[in-house]
Amino acid sequence: MDIDDLRKIIHVAKTQNLQHSAKALFTSAGALSKIVKKTEKSLNTQLFDRIGRNIKLNEQGRIFVLHAANLVHDSDQLLSHFAAKQTRHSMQISGPSIIQDYWLERILPSAVCEQFYIHVDNCYEGEALTKVKHGLAQLGFVTGEALHNVENSEVQRIHLARVHFALAISDQHADYAELVGDLTLEQFARLAFACPKNSAFCGLQRGVGSDGWRDDQLPRNIQFRFNDLHPLLAMVKRGVAAAYLPEYVIQHEGLNALGSGQFQQEMTRPFEDIYLIWKPTLAPGWLNALLEKITANLAASQ
Structure with a gap:
């Protein structure tokens, strides 16, 4: 069981669909199924209940994913601290195209983009919020409407603009x-x-x-x-x-x-308020550093 396997199991736990996770992770459903079965065998514990062709995370699985998420986060923090500055990180940014098309270049100037492999995921704000909450996207663009009843402990936010x-x-x-x-x-x-x-x-x-x-x-x-x-x-x-x-x-x-x-x-x-959101409990060191740069750049441009 390695960190990469843990990431994949966490993803499957969020989607509870091998096909959907396979598509997002650029692998096959069969490969993911083997990782899940191998992990369950090593733990001598079933993490997912099989219902026909579907899978559902069980109580033991929920406990496992909680600890696995902490291990992945600690690993990312460790690598971020000691890795060379030339290391390029993979980052997914989700949100509606009406926001991404006009705000992405403002928060990520070319000098910043060179440090990342950026996957732009155009989706509606409700889906973007869900992906950020579940760790399927590092950053998301949403409006204030989507953040009603969302606590800061779930996601944190940077106010980008009040739009008329x-x-x-x-x-x-x-x-x-x-x-x-x-x-x-x-x-x-x-x-x-x-x-x-x-x-x-x-x-x-x-x-x-x-x-x-x-x-x-x-x-x-x-x-x-x-x-x-x-x-x-x-x-x-x-x-x-x-x-x-x-x-x-x-x-x-x-x-x-x-x-x-x-x-x-x-x-x-x-008006409509536009926000950039992220999940602090899943944010590795490199993402926290990027958010500091984004905040500084926005303050300088005002």
Whole structure:
């Protein structure tokens, strides 16, 4: 039984699915099954109950995983302390693409990236939170909405920004010159909108457009619906439609925020808080050092 085997068993314990763990660990389900059986034989203890083709961690398994996680953590701390500075660590970062696409490069400048093999995992924030909690990702991007009722003992967080939203169009839009001033209700009614089917942050339906606009109080002319952010942005950039977007997306994509009429202030969500999260009890020394750099870089940029 070695540290690498312990990591794999911990992963299987979290997913309780050999196929899913095999895919994430770039190995085969058969190889993982052999590791589990070999470990159970060496301990003379069954860690998983077999139910048909499925496996389920039992009480002895839960005790084993608790001790195994501590051993893996101590091993990572030891290697981090004595390993050469040239050592490159593997790191997974999970979160919605609407956050990752715009914030990843801000927290990980090129000088930092050279120290790591970085696996970018685009997923909704609920899944990102679960992966960080279970040690399947070292870092995660989420909004404050996902962190309701989550204790600091489960995950810790760095506040990256408070993001406001605005109606946005491209300067390629046929009515751009008319719309860049204060937007009137009459102009708003004529606009064609592109909207997501589900929230780009959590993947759930949040109202008609799922982007935070109060369509129940002021319906829009929604002509396009997308299940992915990138084609939605392409439609807006070409001037075909307007969209309701976070201001950092508008700025990064070279779009233009429409004038803020009084009705806009009444129909919009006030803000969304963006956080970087990690699990302190599973953080090796190299991750703690990286988080110190991230915190320092963010403070310097403010």
